[in-house]
Amino acid sequence: MDLAALLDRIAGDVSADIGRGAVADYIPALARVAPRRFGMAVAEVDGSLHGTGDWEQPFSLQSMSKVFTLALALSHGEGVWARVGREPSGNPFNSLVQLENEDGIPRNPFINAGALVVTDELARHGDAADALLGFLRAECGRADIHVDPEVAASEAAHADRNRALAYFMASYGNMRHPVPSVLDQYVRQCSIAMSCADVARSALFLARHGVRDDGTRLLDSSAAKRINAVMLTCGTYDAAGEFAYRVGLPGKSGVGGGIVAIVPGRCAVCVWSPGLDARGNSVAGVSALDRFTTLTGWSVF
Ligand code: DON
Numbered sequence: 452m453d454l455a456a457l458l459d460r461i462a463g464d465v466s467a468d469i470g471r472g473a474v475a476d477y478i479p480a481l482a483r484v485a486p487r488r489f490g491m492a493v494a495e496v497d498g499s500l501h502g503t504g505d506w507e508q509p510f511s512l513q514s515m516s517k518v519f520t521l522a523l524a525l526s527h528g529e530g531v532w533a534r535v536g537r538e539p540s541g542n543p544f545n546s547l548v549q550l551e552n553e554d555g556i557p558r559n560p561f562i563n564a565g566a567l568v569v570t571d572e573l574a575r576h577g578d579a580a581d582a583l584l585g586f587l588r589a590e591c592g593r594a595d596i597h598v599d600p601e602v603a604a605s606e607a608a609h610a611d612r613n614r615a616l617a618y619f620m621a622s623y624g625n626m627r628h629p630v631p632s633v634l635d636q637y638v639r640q641c642s643i644a645m646s647c648a649d650v651a652r653s654a655l656f657l658a659r660h661g662v663r664d665d666g667t668r669l670l671d672s673s674a675a676k677r678i679n680a681v682m683l684t685c686g687t688y689d690a691a692g693e694f695a696y697r698v699g700l701p702g703k704s705g706v707g708g709g710i711v712a713i714v715p716g717r718c719a720v721c722v723w724s725p726g727l728d729a730r731g732n733s734v735a736g737v738s739a740l741d742r743f744t745t746l747t748g749w750s751v752f
Pocket of ligand 1: 513514515544545563606613641704705706707730731732
C-alpha cells in the first residue's frame with residue numbers, strides 16, 4: 452500500500468472538517484494556535500515513516516502524554532493499578548464527580564485525575580516530566596524535544612481544576628507527593644511540543660507489543676496489550692464509544708488537537724488538527740482516522 456498517497460487522499464477527504472470545532476481556550480496559550488492546521492503521520496513497525504500536511508509541525512502533546520507516562524509507570528511494576536481503575540468514566544476528562552463516591556480512586560489513567568495519580572506514581576522514580584522527555588527523545592531520535600515554556604506557564608496559571616482534583620485525591624490518601632510538585636510535573640508533561648511524526652514514532656512500542664526503537668523491551672506484551680485496551684475504552688473520554696464505532700483502534704486524544712492511534716503489529720498513527728468537538732477530541736482528527744481504517748481495513752475489528 453502506498454501510505455504517503457493514502458495520507459494525501461485522506462487530507463483531501465476530510466478538508467471540510469479542517470477548521471471545524473473550537474480550539475481549546477481554557478489554557479490561553481493553546482488558543483493562539485491557527486485552527487486550520489492539519490497533519491497526519493504513520494510510523495510502521497519496520498521503521499518507515501509517512502506523512503501529509505503539517506506532519507512535521509510541533510504542537511502541544513497535552514493528554515496524549517498520558518499514554519507514555521502510564522507505560523513508563525508500568526515499566527516499574529503494576530503498583531499503579533492499586534490507585535487507579537480501568538473503566539470508562541462516561542464523564543468529561545476533567546470531571547470531579549465520581550471521585551467522592553469512589554474513595555478518591557479515579558476511573559482510569561486517561562482522565563485528568565487518573566493521569567495525576569500516574570504522574571505521582573512515576574515521580575517515585577524521579578521527575579516524571581524529565582523521564583517522559585528522556586523516553587520520547589530516545590524513541591524518535593531527537594534531542595530537541597522539549598517542554599514549551601509558554602504553554603507550561605499558561606497551563607500552570609490556569610490549573611485550578613487539576614489542583615482541586617489532586618487535593619481531593621490527597622484527602623483520600625491517593626497522593627504520595629505534595630500536590631504542587633505533582634502538578635508541576637503533570638503540567639510540564641502535557642506542555643511538551645512534538646510533531647505528528649515524532650508522536651507516531653514514539654508510540655511505536657505499542658504497535659511492537661512493548662519493544663522500543665532500540666530493540667529493548669519497555670513492557671511485556673501483556674502490558675502493551677492492556678494499555679491498548681485502556682486506550683480503546685477510555686482514550687477519548689465520554690466519546691470512547693463513538694471513537695471505537697467510527698475508528699475501531701486504540702486511540703488517545705489531547706486538547707492540543709492531536710490523536711495517537713495504534714494498529715497492533717503494524718503501525719502507529721498520529722493526526723493533528725486543533726479544532727475540537729464538545730468532548731475535547733479533534734474533529735478533523737477523528738474523521739481522518741475514520742477514513743484511515745475504512746480505506747486500509749486496518750482496524751482491530
Ligand atoms: O490537564 C489538562 O486539562 C490538559 N493539560 C490536558 C487535557 C487534555 O488534553 C484532554 N484531552 N482531550
